Amino acid sequence: MAKLHVExxxxxxxxxxxxxxxxxxxxALRNDIGLTGTKEGCATGxxxxxxxxxxxxLVCSCLVLAAEVSxxxxxxxxxxxxxxxxHPVQQKLLEHAGLQCGICTPGVVVAAKALLERDPNPSERxxxxxxxxxxxxxxxxxxxxxxxxxxxxxxxx
Amino acid sequence: MQAGFEQPxxxxxxxxLLQKHGDAARPFAGGTDLLVQMRGGMRSPDILVDLKRIPExxxxxxxSDEIVIGAACSTASLRENAELVRLLPGLLEAAELIGSExxxxxxxxxxxxxxxxxxxxxxxxxxxxxxxxxxxxPDGRRDVPAAxxxxxxxSTVLGSGELLVSLRVPRPAPDAGDAYLRFIPRSEMDIAVxxxxxxxxxxxxxxxxxxxxxxxxxxxxxxxxxxxxxxxLGGPIDTxxxxxxxxxxxxxxxPIDDKRGTAAYRKHVAGVLTRRTVEIAARRAxxxx
Ligand SMILES: Cc1cc2nc3c(=O)[nH]c(=O)nc-3n(C[C@H](O)[C@H](O)[C@H](O)COP(=O)(O)OP(=O)(O)OC[C@H]3O[C@@H](n4cnc5c(N)ncnc54)[C@H](O)[C@@H]3O)c2cc1C
Ligand code: FES
Ligand code: FES
Numbered sequence: 001m002a003k004l005h006v007e008x009x010x011x012x013x014x015x016x017x018x019x020x021x022x023x024x025x026x027x028a029l030r031n032d033i034g035l036t037g038t039k040e041g042c043a044t045g046x047x048x049x050x051x052x053x054x055x056x057x058l059v060c061s062c063l064v065l066a067a068e069v070s071x072x073x074x075x076x077x078x079x080x081x082x083x084x085x086x087h088p089v090q091q092k093l094l095e096h097a098g099l100q101c102g103i104c105t106p107g108v109v110v111a112a113k114a115l116l117e118r119d120p121n122p123s124e125r126x127x128x129x130x131x132x133x134x135x136x137x138x139x140x141x142x143x144x145x146x147x148x149x150x151x152x153x154x155x156x157x
Numbered sequence: 158m159q160a161g162f163e164q165p166x167x168x169x170x171x172x173x174l175l176q177k178h179g180d181a182a183r184p185f186a187g188g189t190d191l192l193v194q195m196r197g198g199m200r201s202p203d204i205l206v207d208l209k210r211i212p213e214x215x216x217x218x219x220x221s222d223e224i225v226i227g228a229a230c231s232t233a234s235l236r237e238n239a240e241l242v243r244l245l246p247g248l249l250e251a252a253e254l255i256g257s258e259x260x261x262x263x264x265x266x267x268x269x270x271x272x273x274x275x276x277x278x279x280x281x282x283x284x285x286x287x288x289x290x291x292x293x294x295p296d297g298r299r300d301v302p303a304a305x306x307x308x309x310x311x312s313t314v315l316g317s318g319e320l321l322v323s324l325r326v327p328r329p330a331p332d333a334g335d336a337y338l339r340f341i342p343r344s345e346m347d348i349a350v351x352x353x354x355x356x357x358x359x360x361x362x363x364x365x366x367x368x369x370x371x372x373x374x375x376x377x378x379x380x381x382x383x384x385x386x387x388x389x390l391g392g393p394i395d396t397x398x399x400x401x402x403x404x405x406x407x408x409x410x411x412p413i414d415d416k417r418g419t420a421a422y423r424k425h426v427a428g429v430l431t432r433r434t435v436e437i438a439a440r441r442a443x444x445x446x
Contacts, residue, residue, distance in 0.1 A: 004162065021162035022195070022205065044193045046346070048259055057233060057262040063192045064263070065185075067162040068207060111258065132345035133257020 008069045010035065011079025019066040026050045028066035029076060037077040037106045041135065048134035051107035052076050058114040060133075077106035080113055088151040089113050096147035100138035108134050112148045120156050124149060161204040168213060168293045168322060171206055176295045176318030178204045184320050186214075186229040187263030189256065190272040213322055214267070217241065224328055228267025228321040232279075236261070244446055245326065247335030247354060247438065251282035254339060257346060267321045273307040274348075276374040280307070281354030282337040284371035284379050288326045294319035304371070307378040333358040334441025338434045339373070340426050342417075349374040350418045351426045353406070355438040363393045363443065370402065370435070375410035375427050382409040385431060394439040399432045406431035 003018040010033060017032040026043070029035045029052070041047035043062045050061040053075035080087045089112045092098070099105045108131065115122060115130045122130070127148050128141075136144060165171040175182050183202035185191055186209065194200040208214045214229035219240055226235065232252040235241060242249045255264045255278055269279045270290070280303065288303040295318040303324065307313050315321070329335065335356040341347035352373030358366050370385035388401035412423035 021160040024192070043196055045189055045256065045260055048257065051259055054262070057231070058258050059262040060259045063188050063260075065162060065188065065192075065205070065207075068164075068209075114258075129345065130258050133259045 004067045006067060006070045008072055008074060010074045011076060012073075017066070021065075021067055023066045024062050025052070025054075025064040025066045025069055025074070026061040029061060029074075032066075035076055035078050039103050039106055041103065041107075046133075046135065047104070048107040048111060048131075049104055051110040051134065053110065053114055056114075058111055075110070077110050080109055087113060088154045089116065089148060092147040092151040092154070093144065096143045096150065098139060098143040098147040104134060104136040104138075108136070108144055112151070115148070116152055116155060120152060122149075122152060159203065162207065163204060164207045164210045166210055166212075168211055168320070171208060171211060171320055172293055172295050172318045174204070174206050175320060179317060182206055184208055184271070186265040186268040186271075187231060187260075189260050189264045190268060190274075208267075208320065216323070219244065220328065222328055224326045226266060226324045226326070228271075228323055229265045230267075231262055232264050232266065233258070233261040235266070244329055245282075245286060245335060246441060246446075247337045247356065248279065248282040248286055248326070251279045251337035251339075251352070251354060254278045254337075266324060270303065270306055270324070271313055271315065271321055273309070273311050273313050273378070275307075275310055275377055275379070276349040276352065277379075278337070278339060278349060278352055278373070280379045281352050281371035281373040282335065283324060283326070283354070284381055285337075285354035285356040285369045286326045286329070286335055287356070287369060288324045290324060291322040292319050293322045298322075300325075304379070304381040309377050329356070329446060330358055331445050332360065332442055333367070334438045334444070334446070336434045336437035336441065338430050338437070340430055348417065351375055351410075351412075351423055351430050353427070353430045353434040355431070355434045357389060357394075357435070357438050357442055359394070359439065359442040365389045365392065365394055365398070365439075370406060370431060372406060372410055372427055372431070375412040375423050377411075380409055380411065382406055382431075385409055389435065394435060399435060402435055403428040403432040 039049040041049035182204040283303040339352040357368040368389040385405035407428035410427040
């Protein structure tokens with residue numbers, strides 16, 4: 001069967017690719033578009049390593065079909081920094097050592113940025129609940145939470 | 158058959174596709190159940206029929222008599238509607254419990270209902286609120302009460318070519334209140350051991366004039382616990398009424414033993430959780446919406 005031709009926008013750039021009807025957005029991003037920042041942890045919606053935004057909404061790209069994003073707007077971790085300048089969430093994760101192996105980090109960055117865009121002043125509880133779908137096997141979460149709260153403070157300043 | 162992905166723009170196109178392909182096709186809303194099941198080899202449809210480009214399935218309408226929730230609306234989008242949250246706080250509480258923020262961006266109430274898990278969080282709240290399912294098929298439309306929609310774990314009343322269009326919930330009276338509580342061993346990202354949905358109405362004296370209690374995860378489908386509802390009617394929601402409703406819920410629960418709890422434990426939790434849910438619904442009813 002002929003592959004599907006998808007025209008979409010990724011991080012504001014017009015992007016087109018070919019995919020099988022049941023290919024996930026995660027696989028299309030990594031294998032067809034060449035954006036490997038988005039990670040696969042579980043492929044079943046549990047870990048959040050594959051987090052991206054779809055029309056501004058936080059989703060797991062492992063549970064989105066690539067064919068669905070035609071005409072939509074996808075945002076990935078590659079679009080978070082402004083050229084060489086890190087986003088405050090990224091900078092604070094570095095400063096607070098909010099990562100070790102780093103596999104969860106792109107998902108955490110995308111999810112935390114989405115939270116701060118909706119709520120510039122979240123409580124610690126808000127951050128913990130919002131990031132409940134981002135599993136991290138290394139940090140014990142505390143440093144991630146502190147980094148996000150610190151980024152929020154900086155972004156409000 | 159070869160894999161396919163369809164994005165019909167109308168209900169007629171969607172039902173025609175579903176009928177034409179029969180068991181080889183599957184409606185696709187947020188995909189948070191379906192893609193996981195496909196990945197696990199539990200389902201292998203060839204044709205996925207995306208419902209999200211059909212306007213009626215993505216609409217939300219708050220009318221003076223009825224609230225119409227498109228079957229494919231994401232739960233995240235429903236939570237953003239302040240009026241809906243004010244009118245049906247319990248239903249929205251239940252919807253919000255589905256998965257993480259990432260899952261919320263995709264999961265739909267229609268998918269939660271059609272997947273027909275006995276533990277689906279939004280279903281007890283839909284039943285308690287007397288929701289009616291609008292179903293469309295090759296022969297037109299029909300209505301099915303939410304309480305009768307699932308016929309067993311993983312099965313529903315939907316026939317060949319049929320899909321769920323919307324959930325229609327009677328607009329709650331100003332003196333009505335609803336609530337949903339679920340019990341899980343941790344605070345996020347788990348499947349209900351027991352879930353309880355309650356909707357009730359109190360008159361000016363605090364007498365309960367209408368009530369519905371629905372229990373999730375304690376039977377093959379959600380249990381519409383009429384004896385529990387009756388235990389509340391005709392008097393105030395006082396200690397005696399709470400004891401009665403708790404006992405009736407314990408009796409109505411038909412749980413099984415599984416890795417998430419024994420049957421005896423679940424019956425006990427059903428009683429305790431029902432009392433707590435009724436208290437919240439009663440407080441909301443007294444405060445007005
Ligand atoms: C990590 C994770 C956590 C989760 N946590 C919870 C939880 O806490 N509580 C809970 O209840 N669920 C949970 N779920 C399950 C799932 O997210 C919900 O059941 C969700 O509401 C399904 O909606 P959907 O739109 O994604 O459905 P889909 O996956 O698109 O569809 C589900 C099923 O219903 C059918 N279907 C969908 N829409 C229609 C329609 N309009 N007409 C006819 N058939 C239709 C599909 O063919 C499919 O069989 C979780 C899932 C994941 C991956
Ligand atoms: S890879 Fe998507 S949630 Fe784990
Ligand atoms: S840094 Fe290793 S999983 Fe989070």
